[in-house]
Structures are given as C-alpha cells and as structure tokens.
Amino acid sequence: MNLKRRAVVGVAFAAALVTATAGCNSSEPASSGGSGTGNASAQIAVDLPRADSDFWNSYAKYIPQYAQESGINLMTPTNSQNDIAKLVANAQALTAQGAKAIVMAPQDTGAIASTLATLESKKIPVVSVDTRPDKGKVFMVVRADNRAYGQKACEFLGEKLGGKGKVVEFQGSLSSVNGRDRSEAFAECMKSKFPGITVFEEPTEWEGAKASAALQTRLAQHPDINGIYMQAGGVFLAPTLQLLKSKNLLVPPTDPKHIFIVSNDGIPQEFEAIRKGEIDATVSQPADLYAKYALFYAKAAVEGKTFTPGPTDHDSTIIDVGNGVLEDQLPAPLVTKDNVDDASLWGNQIGK
Known part of the structure; x- marks a missing residue:
C-alpha cells in the first residue's frame, strides 16, 4: 500500500463500476454482461465470520461505511461466530428475507459447498472474503495471496x-x-x-x-x-x-x-x-479493502456484470483459481518498524 493509492482509491472504486460495463482496456480485467443500470433496491447481505478477532471486528466497521458510499441497500449483517452451522442457518434466513447477493467469509472452507450449491440454484451470487471455498461456485473471492x-x-x-x-x-x-x-x-x-x-x-x-x-x-x-x-x-x-x-x-x-x-x-x-x-x-491484511471490494463485487453480481483474469485498477490482480472461480488478490504489505507509521495502512486509519 502507498499514499498515492490511498489518495485515489475512492475514485478508483467509482471508476470500476463504470468500466465494468464499458468493457476492458490494457490496465483492467475485462467485464461483460448486464446493462449497468442494476437495481438500487436490491438487498445485499453480509455475514460476519466472528466477533472474537480484532481483525474481523475492524472489517465489520468498514462494511456499513462502504455500503453507504456505494449506495448499497445493506441488510442487517449477521454473525456466524466461527460456526459453520450458524453460517448455513444465516444464509438460509438471509435468502428467505430477500437477499439478492451474500458476502460471507466461511472459516471452514470445506464444509460450505452444499450451501453454495443451494444459493447457486436460487441464483443468489456469493462473494467470499479472505477465504476461498474448497468446493462450490462463488461469484468472486476477495482475498490476498x-x-x-x-x-x-x-x-x-x-x-x-x-x-x-x-x-x-x-x-x-x-x-x-x-x-x-x-x-x-x-x-x-x-x-x-x-x-x-x-x-x-x-x-x-x-x-x-x-x-x-x-x-x-x-x-x-x-x-x-x-x-x-x-x-x-x-x-x-x-x-x-x-x-x-x-x-x-x-x-x-x-x-x-x-x-x-x-x-x-x-x-x-x-x-x-x-x-x-x-x-x-x-x-x-487489507480489512478496509476486503469490505470495499466485497461489496463492489456483490453489487456488480446483482447488476449482471462479469469479470475476467487480469490486473485491476486498484493495485491487485484477478486470477482464475479453477472451476470457474475468480479471485481478486489484494495487496498485503509487510509492516516493520521501518514503515509502521505509514498513514496509508488501514491499521493507522481505523477509528480516526
């Protein structure tokens, strides 16, 4: 991360919504499909994976902020408390309440496959944050390497x-x-x-x-x-x-x-x-960018947009991890005493 990227990240986020419809160029992954008009009232759900981690609690604070900035109709987030059974139950409840896309971070990446299959059958796209399911289809994985x-x-x-x-x-x-x-x-x-x-x-x-x-x-x-x-x-x-x-x-x-x-x-x-x-x-780990781009891709999925592998305009790369699943690998820098005070690091911005 650097100061320059932070200065333009808001613009880049907005631009990504436009370019996803307009097609592709040499610096961005291609996208296609959808008219780009979307449904402003479409409900997007987020399941938080746990509340016993300072990292995930920071991520949770960013969710409503970026949902508001991008005009997303955010449902009240659920929390699966590091329990796969609760995640399954939460996904079922959110579906029943009208969720058009779900952002989740399954901690047990092997046990979520049947839930993903159910959501796919209902045409409810899933964005997986930080973790990549071992099996099953998701619209996008937002993760670091x-x-x-x-x-x-x-x-x-x-x-x-x-x-x-x-x-x-x-x-x-x-x-x-x-x-x-x-x-x-x-x-x-x-x-x-x-x-x-x-x-x-x-x-x-x-x-x-x-x-x-x-x-x-x-x-x-x-x-x-x-x-x-x-x-x-x-x-x-x-x-x-x-x-x-x-x-x-x-x-x-x-x-x-x-x-x-x-x-x-x-x-x-x-x-x-x-x-x-x-x-x-x-x-x-970019807790702020996890929230920002998880919501971005959830909104894009509802709007019918698709993406292809390649570099993005937010200093990351989308890769094909197989089975038709794409993963946007966000930057995750090493922090030592030499750069710990870098103002661009989210850990120096949260709560300010």
Missing part, C-alpha cells in the same frame, strides 16, 4: 535469526484454505532456505487459548526458542504477549532474550506492539 503471508514470515524470521534457531508456528485451522496456504508456504520456505531452523508447528483452530497453551509447553521444553510466527494477530497477539511478559521474555530486540515475532493481520494493536519492540513485523 495467503501463500505470500507464509513466505514473507519465513524470510523475515530466517534473516533475523541468521538461519539458526527454534521457531514456534501458530497455525490457523487446517480446515481453512488460509491456514493451509500459510502453513505450507512457511514450511516449504523454511525447508529450502533455512534448514538450520527447527519449526514447531502448533495447530490452533484460530483460537488464542490453544496457541498460548502450546507456547507454554514449548517454552518449558525448549527455553531457547527465539522465534514465533502467528498466523493471526487478531486472536494470538494478546495471549502471546501476556505469556511472554509473565516469563520475563517480553524484552526489546536489543536484548539477547528477545523472541522475534512476525504476525499476520495488520491491526492497530500489532502496530503498537511493533512500535514498543514487543513484536517485530506483521503482514497487513
């Missing part, structure tokens, strides 16, 4: 540790494509680039308590651990810092006891921890 998350985390830690040491990895749920992508990329990078680093893989199901318990056990067994990769700062940051503080291990990077920590999310709390020297880096 999660393999790049694992790669960036590996390279950062590998360089900081000089290629030697012990790292605890808090893996997200492996039933989620995000957890798998980050874990696989991190493992492959460590094996090929930093074979001198031992990685302790700790499945957490995206639960902070499980991560903290795993770290407690590993520190007791290996007091010389000198690195941590947290795949979701929104749920792992607070319990991790609390545990390290209780063991007098929350020390500045200049202290030999410092444990280098890289995270994923880009929430304000991570930025503050970077400034304090408590953690060292995070990959900023």
Whole structure:
C-alpha cells in the first residue's frame, strides 16, 4: 500500500463500476454482461465470520461505511461466530428475507459447498472474503495471496535469526484454505532456505487459548526458542504477549532474550506492539479493502456484470483459481518498524 493509492482509491472504486460495463482496456480485467443500470433496491447481505478477532471486528466497521458510499441497500449483517452451522442457518434466513447477493467469509472452507450449491440454484451470487471455498461456485473471492503471508514470515524470521534457531508456528485451522496456504508456504520456505531452523508447528483452530497453551509447553521444553510466527494477530497477539511478559521474555530486540515475532493481520494493536519492540513485523491484511471490494463485487453480481483474469485498477490482480472461480488478490504489505507509521495502512486509519 502507498499514499498515492490511498489518495485515489475512492475514485478508483467509482471508476470500476463504470468500466465494468464499458468493457476492458490494457490496465483492467475485462467485464461483460448486464446493462449497468442494476437495481438500487436490491438487498445485499453480509455475514460476519466472528466477533472474537480484532481483525474481523475492524472489517465489520468498514462494511456499513462502504455500503453507504456505494449506495448499497445493506441488510442487517449477521454473525456466524466461527460456526459453520450458524453460517448455513444465516444464509438460509438471509435468502428467505430477500437477499439478492451474500458476502460471507466461511472459516471452514470445506464444509460450505452444499450451501453454495443451494444459493447457486436460487441464483443468489456469493462473494467470499479472505477465504476461498474448497468446493462450490462463488461469484468472486476477495482475498490476498495467503501463500505470500507464509513466505514473507519465513524470510523475515530466517534473516533475523541468521538461519539458526527454534521457531514456534501458530497455525490457523487446517480446515481453512488460509491456514493451509500459510502453513505450507512457511514450511516449504523454511525447508529450502533455512534448514538450520527447527519449526514447531502448533495447530490452533484460530483460537488464542490453544496457541498460548502450546507456547507454554514449548517454552518449558525448549527455553531457547527465539522465534514465533502467528498466523493471526487478531486472536494470538494478546495471549502471546501476556505469556511472554509473565516469563520475563517480553524484552526489546536489543536484548539477547528477545523472541522475534512476525504476525499476520495488520491491526492497530500489532502496530503498537511493533512500535514498543514487543513484536517485530506483521503482514497487513487489507480489512478496509476486503469490505470495499466485497461489496463492489456483490453489487456488480446483482447488476449482471462479469469479470475476467487480469490486473485491476486498484493495485491487485484477478486470477482464475479453477472451476470457474475468480479471485481478486489484494495487496498485503509487510509492516516493520521501518514503515509502521505509514498513514496509508488501514491499521493507522481505523477509528480516526
């Protein structure tokens, strides 16, 4: 992300609605279909995936803001609380209430297929945010390159540790494509680039308590651990810092006891921890752009527009992930002490 892109993002968003109808040019993915007039009263629904994550709570704050800016008739958002059964029930209720498109972020990407099939049969397009369903048809996936998350985390830690040491990895749920992508990329990078680093893989199901318990056990067994990769700062940051503080291990990077920590999310709390020297880096998931472009594609779907792979006008690339599913991969920069105060980062704007 950079300041220039932020300055024009509002214009780019509006322009995308126009160009989606007008056709394509060399700098944008092609689109076709629909008259572009749409239905201003069409109800668009959003299911929030959970309320126990600072990242997803930030995303939730952006939804009504961008819905209002783009003239979307937004239904009252539901929250599936990290429960696939609740997501299924919410989708059924929203359909019954007249939703013409649904934005969701299924945390279990393997268990949503039948619901997607039902929605497709009812001609209700779905936009999947942050996660990509393992099976089933969606109109668009709005996501960042999660393999790049694992790669960036590996390279950062590998360089900081000089290629030697012990790292605890808090893996997200492996039933989620995000957890798998980050874990696989991190493992492959460590094996090929930093074979001198031992990685302790700790499945957490995206639960902070499980991560903290795993770290407690590993520190007791290996007091010389000198690195941590947290795949979701929104749920792992607070319990991790609390545990390290209780063991007098929350020390500045200049202290030999410092444990280098890289995270994923880009929430304000991570930025503050970077400034304090408590953690060292995070990959900023674009919570603001997730909300903005999820709603953009939901509206485009209702209006009958379609898209093809290629670069967009908002610094991303639409790719074909197979089975007729497209994914708009939004930028997700690495944030360290060198750029943590960049005003263009959403983590420095939320709540202001």
